[in-house]
Amino acid sequence: MAHAATHDQHDEHHGAPSNFFTRWFLSTNHKDIGTLYLLFSLTAFFVGGSFAMMIRAELFKPGMQLVQPYFFNEMTTMHALVMIFGAIMPAFVGLGNWMIPLMIGAPDMALPRMNNLSFWILPFAFMLLLSTLFMPGGAPAGGWTMYPPLSLQTGSLAYAVFAIHLMGISSIMGAINIIATILNMRAPGMDLLKMPVFVWSWLITAFLLIAVMPALAGAVTMLLTDKYFGTSFFNAAGGGDPVLYQHIFWFFGHPEVYIMILPAFGIISEIVPTFARKPLFGYKAMVFALAAIAFLSFIVWAHHMFAVGMPLGADIFFMYATMLISVPTGIKVFNWVTTMWGGSLTFETPMLFSIAFIVLFSIGGFSGLMLALVPADFQYHDTYFVVAHFHYVLVTGAAFAIMGAAYYWLPKWTGNMYSEFWGKVHFWNSLVWVNVLFFPQHFLGLAGMPRRIPDYNVAFADFNMISSIGGFLFGASQLIFVGVIIHCRFFSKKKAADRAWEGARGLEWTVPSPAPHHTFALPPVINDEDLAHGHVED
Amino acid sequence: MTSGGIRIKAWAAAVCALWAGSACFNTAWANPQPGQLNMARGVTEWSGVPYFLNNVALGVCTVIGVLVFGAMFIAMFRFRKSRGAVAEKWAHNTMLEVVWTTIPVIILIVLAWMSTGGLVSFADTTGSQMTVKVTGYQWKWRYDYVDYQGKAIDKVGFMSVLDSQSNDTRQLDSGLDPRAVKVGEDNTYLLNVDKPLVLPIDTKIRFAITAGDVIHSWWVPALGWKMDAIPGMVNGAWTNIKVPGVYRGQCAELCGQDHGFMPIVVKAVTKAEFAQWLAQQEAAGKAPAATPATPASPAPAPASSTAAPATAQVAPVAQAPGRQG
Numbered sequence: 001m002a003h004a005a006t007h008d009q010h011d012e013h014h015g016a017p018s019n020f021f022t023r024w025f026l027s028t029n030h031k032d033i034g035t036l037y038l039l040f041s042l043t044a045f046f047v048g049g050s051f052a053m054m055i056r057a058e059l060f061k062p063g064m065q066l067v068q069p070y071f072f073n074e075m076t077t078m079h080a081l082v083m084i085f086g087a088i089m090p091a092f093v094g095l096g097n098w099m100i101p102l103m104i105g106a107p108d109m110a111l112p113r114m115n116n117l118s119f120w121i122l123p124f125a126f127m128l129l130l131s132t133l134f135m136p137g138g139a140p141a142g143g144w145t146m147y148p149p150l151s152l153q154t155g156s157l158a159y160a161v162f163a164i165h166l167m168g169i170s171s172i173m174g175a176i177n178i179i180a181t182i183l184n185m186r187a188p189g190m191d192l193l194k195m196p197v198f199v200w201s202w203l204i205t206a207f208l209l210i211a212v213m214p215a216l217a218g219a220v221t222m223l224l225t226d227k228y229f230g231t232s233f234f235n236a237a238g239g240g241d242p243v244l245y246q247h248i249f250w251f252f253g254h255p256e257v258y259i260m261i262l263p264a265f266g267i268i269s270e271i272v273p274t275f276a277r278k279p280l281f282g283y284k285a286m287v288f289a290l291a292a293i294a295f296l297s298f299i300v301w302a303h304h305m306f307a308v309g310m311p312l313g314a315d316i317f318f319m320y321a322t323m324l325i326s327v328p329t330g331i332k333v334f335n336w337v338t339t340m341w342g343g344s345l346t347f348e349t350p351m352l353f354s355i356a357f358i359v360l361f362s363i364g365g366f367s368g369l370m371l372a373l374v375p376a377d378f379q380y381h382d383t384y385f386v387v388a389h390f391h392y393v394l395v396t397g398a399a400f401a402i403m404g405a406a407y408y409w410l411p412k413w414t415g416n417m418y419s420e421f422w423g424k425v426h427f428w429n430s431l432v433w434v435n436v437l438f439f440p441q442h443f444l445g446l447a448g449m450p451r452r453i454p455d456y457n458v459a460f461a462d463f464n465m466i467s468s469i470g471g472f473l474f475g476a477s478q479l480i481f482v483g484v485i486i487h488c489r490f491f492s493k494k495k496a497a498d499r500a501w502e503g504a505r506g507l508e509w510t511v512p513s514p515a516p517h518h519t520f521a522l523p524p525v526i527n528d529e530d531l532a533h534g535h536v537e538d
Numbered sequence: 539m540t541s542g543g544i545r546i547k548a549w550a551a552a553v554c555a556l557w558a559g560s561a562c563f564n565t566a567w568a569n570p571q572p573g574q575l576n577m578a579r580g581v582t583e584w585s586g587v588p589y590f591l592n593n594v595a596l597g598v599c600t601v602i603g604v605l606v607f608g609a610m611f612i613a614m615f616r617f618r619k620s621r622g623a624v625a626e627k628w629a630h631n632t633m634l635e636v637v638w639t640t641i642p643v644i645i646l647i648v649l650a651w652m653s654t655g656g657l658v659s660f661a662d663t664t665g666s667q668m669t670v671k672v673t674g675y676q677w678k679w680r681y682d683y684v685d686y687q688g689k690a691i692d693k694v695g696f697m698s699v700l701d702s703q704s705n706d707t708r709q710l711d712s713g714l715d716p717r718a719v720k721v722g723e724d725n726t727y728l729l730n731v732d733k734p735l736v737l738p739i740d741t742k743i744r745f746a747i748t749a750g751d752v753i754h755s756w757w758v759p760a761l762g763w764k765m766d767a768i769p770g771m772v773n774g775a776w777t778n779i780k781v782p783g784v785y786r787g788q789c790a791e792l793c794g795q796d797h798g799f800m801p802i803v804v805k806a807v808t809k810a811e812f813a814q815w816l817a818q819q820e821a822a823g824k825a826p827a828a829t830p831a832t833p834a835s836p837a838p839a840p841a842s843s844t845a846a847p848a849t850a851q852v853a854p855v856a857q858a859p860g861r862q863g
Binding site: 062063064065066067068069073142143147148149150235236241243276278279280281282283285307308309312315319323324326327330331333334337338339340342343344345346347355358359362363366370373374375376378379381382383446449450451452453454455456458459460461462503 | 571572573574575576587588591592595596599603606609610614617618623624625627628630635642646653656660661709711714716726727728729752755759763766768769771773774787788789790791792795796797
């Protein structure tokens with residue numbers, strides 16, 4: 001028996017399990033689990049995207065042509081839930097799973113079996129959430145923010161809450177795994193202040209996740225007890241307060257949006273130096289800015305609540321604190337531009353997405369600064385100006401960073417170069433149509449169009465039609481992305497070098513492309529010159 | 539000295555001119571305009587504050603954007619490898635970092651200073667000459683006049699619902715054209731009600747805003763602010779309208795299926811006209827055989843928007859065929 005046991009172990013070290021079920025459903029391998037997360041995320045992106053297509057289709061012209069108002073509200077609610085919890089967050093977890101052990105010279109994540117559970121919870125949670133569409137009363141339709149008392153009118157509330165609990169558990173376990181891995185399993189010589197910025201961004205994000213997912217769990221559980229067990233947390237008649245929910249929700253919600261952007265910042269800090277062939281400018285400032293943003297994210301939550309009737313002092317505090325976040329964020333943007341300055345630049349697809357990120361995320365940041373000014377926010381709040389803001393930071397921000405990362409690391413994952421031509425076709429289409437889709441929404445908000453309405457006055461018709469056209473074409477362009485990935489994985493004839501990109505630095509580029517199933521079984525010997533941040537002087 | 543007759547005619551002419559002048563003068567900000575790119579200034583004592591802040595912040599952001607993106611595009615051109623650029627090796631410059639941390643902080647302090655004054659003035663509802671209570675319901679508004687110029691108002695209150703033409707037009711597959719829903723020259727599709735909130739100009743009016751079921755939000759862009767209507771809470775706000783006219787807004791917090799179909803119309807009139815209107819309303823409220831609603835206007839029976847929310851439930855019953863696609 002001992003002989004059989006060592007025989008199994010001996011086989012494992014030679015590659016992936018040959019049995020499909022064992023390999024994919026019982027995986028304890030960070031690369032395969034990373035792949036699972038990324039494929040799940042891509043699927044959720046198209047599901048959430050199809051809900052968005054329904055929204056833009058109904059909003060194409062004034063008048064109601066396609067769906068009833070209640071179903072429209074189901075679509076806006078589910079679009080957000082699926083995109084946030086199904087597309088963006090799992091994509092970053094997938095990228096983290098794939099790249100963090102490679103970047104720090106670790107053989108795998110600290111807790112490989114928990115890693116498996118973290119992933120496999122998600123398809124079940126999503127099936128549960130999506131199944132509410134087919135229940136009597138339909139899916140949740142009170143907005144992804146689920147404010148009571150409206151959300152208590154949802155028939156399927158219990159299922160939605162349970163799905164959210166499952167997703168939260170998955171995120172918390174994933175975050176624990178990431179912290180344990182980064183703090184304990186770095187190869188000797190991989191000091192914290194020599195780590196890639198992407199690893200730093202995930203370390204900080206993991207702390208945010210552990211801190212705030214329980215707050216979301218608490219908030220939605222209180223919704224459940226208010227609806228089914230006679231509590232009055234959010235019911236004024238019973239001594240409670242609907243606004244309490246908003247405080248608890250946004251205490252989660254604001255760090256949540258930083259959870260969705262910090263890893264994106266990390267990605268840009270990996271890609272830009274590679275294609276500038278120049279080290280990242282101001283490494284320590286970049287790390288410090290990530291930490292500052294994360295800290296500040298805890299004290300700004302009520303800027304989502306400026307119209308709720310908070311006392312003057314609260315409005316003023318949250319206004320000032322929110323404005324402050326633009327300082328570390330601005331530093332990051334300046335540092336990326338300064339990295340490019342004086343470099344030797346080429347513009348492959350990952351770099352194109354990164355440059356687009358820098359410009360368009362900054363535009364989203366500008367509208368965010370405008371939103372922070374409370375008297376102005378009285379006119380912006382709950383209008384399409386807010387919708388434009390968060391789509392700029394989440395789509396041209398987070399999603400573009402994810403796409404850039406996919407192009408950047410596809411050669412490492414698959415061993416093949418993707419088609420640079422089709423990558424650029426995907427990029428340019430995405431860039432143009434995403435702006436056609438979201439830029440006019442600034443105007444709609446300033447002109448007075450509220451959010452979450454299925455129909456609108458004729459004055460808003462032109463920009464809505466333009467936005468919808470942008471939406472349909474942006475959605476269609478993402479099919480090119482799928483094509484590029486499939487071609488790269490299964491049909492591309494161009495082999496990728498270990499160091500797929502000439503300017504790339506870091507441990508992940510010292511292993512073969514495709515990365516073997518098991519890497520760094522023995523810790524690598526680290527030479528500072530091989531690292532991106534080996535010689536840190538400032 | 540003019541005789542009584544000429545004075546009355548002059549007064550009537552003035553009122554008509556004011557009304558006509560205000561009608562075209564206000565078109566620019568009473569309704570959203572097709573192709574409108576920016577916020578409108580609004581018509582109240584305070585509404586210039588968000589307008590000003592919006593424009594200043596936009597200007598600041600545009601300048602910063604031009605500088606930063608300009609630098610980046612110059613770098614993309616000047617330092618391309620295809621042009622023979624050789625990468626430098628430097629990666630830090632502490633003085634530069636201090637400068638581009640300090641300058642943004644200074645800009646933020648200036649913006650914060652500009653914003654704080656406007657916020658403090660908004661928060662001060664004291665010294666008002668009138669109080670109006672606004673209550674949000676699924677899916678309509680109720681207005682109750684509480685007091686005016688120090689005197690309590692007795693029983694002047696009414697529901698304000700989406701106008702019936704808009705309501706008929708917005709039904710799924712109605713076949714009716716939203717562009718045909720007009721008041722005069724203005725398209726008022728989804729922005730008109732059966733009974734507007736009539737208010738006097740040049741009067742500081744205090745609002746007490748609440749709700750009867752779920753959270754709504756009362757928003758008229760021309761007044762410059764919105765305030766959430768929350769069940770169990772009363773929120774305060776104030777306005778002082780300077781220009782007579784008709785100002786249109788919408789509910790601004792998701793409140794269920796007809797959230798997009800419960801607009802707000804404020805009709806701002808001179809103090810004399812308002813006093814007259816109010817007297818009529820109070821008299822009608824006291825008349826024994828009168829209906830509880832305002833007698834002057836025929837009350838059109840609003841359609842589905844009032845039928846549904848007897849229990850303030852979103853109506854899956856009515857919506858069963860609605861889950862399409």
